[in-house]
Amino acid sequence: MLKLNEIHLGDCLEGLARIPSESVDAIISSPPYNIGKSYESRRELNEYLAMQREVLRECHRVLKSTGSIFWQVGVYADRGMHIPLDVKFFPILEDLGMIPRNRIVWVRPHGLHAKNKFSARHETILWFTKGEEYNFFLDEIRVPQKYQNKKSWRGANKGELTCNPLGKNPGDIWLFQNVKHNHEEQTVHPAQFPEDMVARMLLSTTKPGDTVLDPYMGVGTVAVVARDHGRNFLGAELDPSYHAIALQRISGEPDSEGVFPNLKTLRDYTARTGDPVEKFRFQVQVGKKPTERSKSRMFDEAHHLNELHTRLESEETAFGQRVRGESDGPHKLPSQQKHQLATGDDTEPLGLF
Template identity: 50%
Template sequence: MNQIINGDSLELMKDIDNGSIDLIITSPPYNIGKEYEKVMDIQDYKAWIKQYVKEFYRLIKDTGSVVFQIGNYVEKGKVYPLDCLLFDLFLDEGFIPRNRIIWHFGHGLHAKKRFSGRHETLLWFTKTDEYKFNLDPVRVPQKYPNKKAYKGDKKGQLSGNPLGKNPSDVWEISNVKSNHPEKTDHPCQFPIELVSRCIKSMTDVGDLVMDPFLGSGTTIVSAIQENRNSIGIEKDAHYCQIAEERVLSVTA
């Protein structure tokens, strides 16, 4: 099952059963005036996000996770990291923080009066301590793959896991800009690699993944590639069409 729904996600999520989602992964508008959002007072923005956080807690299973990818709110040259401003909303709802993942990309914003911003963050929360985490599918190559222990009981054996090492909480993944092969009309697009690492590590085959700010459909595309079920909600009909076309291309 892979569903793309056009409409208001706060309203549509009310029709989804309690504790039915294995992973919610999403990136909301940053309140910076993009074509798909209306800029609010920052306190109003936080109150709006809080409504989503409450729904997330209701919807995910006890073994489930929420990954909330976010950047900065910028007002008249002042930069506010939204992960810091919104973090307490998740704690107040009862979520348990697991990682603050740094997504670093090598190009993007060019600044003249401050250092250029080249990273955003993913906040990973769970509902309980009995959450899913599968490290092996997302291991990355060892720095020294043939390094062996030189003493002790394991002398002569490989000192690192032959399947690779933990990718850590800093992810070097290109962002989707004009020349990126995944680029669509959406101005702020997830790269598939970013989403797939979360899906592979935090869910099992057949689990249900949801993205209430679907945008160009990357979460659905990644879920299909990893043999998961998915629900995506997007209020903009044009972006829904882009998502549907991407889904058709990947299923073909």
């Protein structure tokens, strides 16, 4: 039997076999996409899906009747074909008798630039519940309203707030920055979940003390978020080096040489202990030396979202001007300018997962 807060080192089907039926409140995971990343062997699509069907059958078994599955996937790309994997996973989950609740689009502003089709700029998260009765704690995950303090100026509700002061439903289009480059959570893993994104799934469907499972735990993001929010975790990871990083992230301690798996773990440690950041290093050293959070030049999620909105708005305006013939002289959208410079491989999906 897998103990609570343990990550099985080995295949997820072995790990799942060690979990009792109906014992898990939520499953949050991103399986290998079968695109030939360092941690996966590429298989024929049907063979891959048959294997995933087995894993999901086991996930369904261990889930409580009120439980949820969030299955995050991208695309399967082969010889110029582009197959969104959620389309393939949807019937697998339905065949298990599960009930679809949302198909969430995770917008990915960066990635390879395609030559023969539109560049892929989103992935998806399928949210299914095991039964009709399920948890959804909306107040835990509300986001600020656009006009948070706007009040009615006439009618029966004059002077009252026009919208919920707790914030609004975040919707099903998510803009979390993927964990790359200057992201403080970046470890050596090529396909990590952003912690905030996991928190949204976890907080909306579980309570403190509940248990969350990730059968493809990678470097332990789901476990770290579960720890931070008072939930238990269970999981499996095949690769011993990722498994070791997950354990170190969960412990929050440096190794014997003062090295952390990522900058975030380092900064959390120094904030907790008062030790100076200069004493330590992290595996994916982004700057020359780690800075205090307050002096950091790394940007938080809000900054990246603003940046994305600004870029999309300016592209829309430029596009509108071009369509209306308002621009003077040849004019290129920012994305087209980049496209000219890029030499992306069209057979790759995003180059992110």
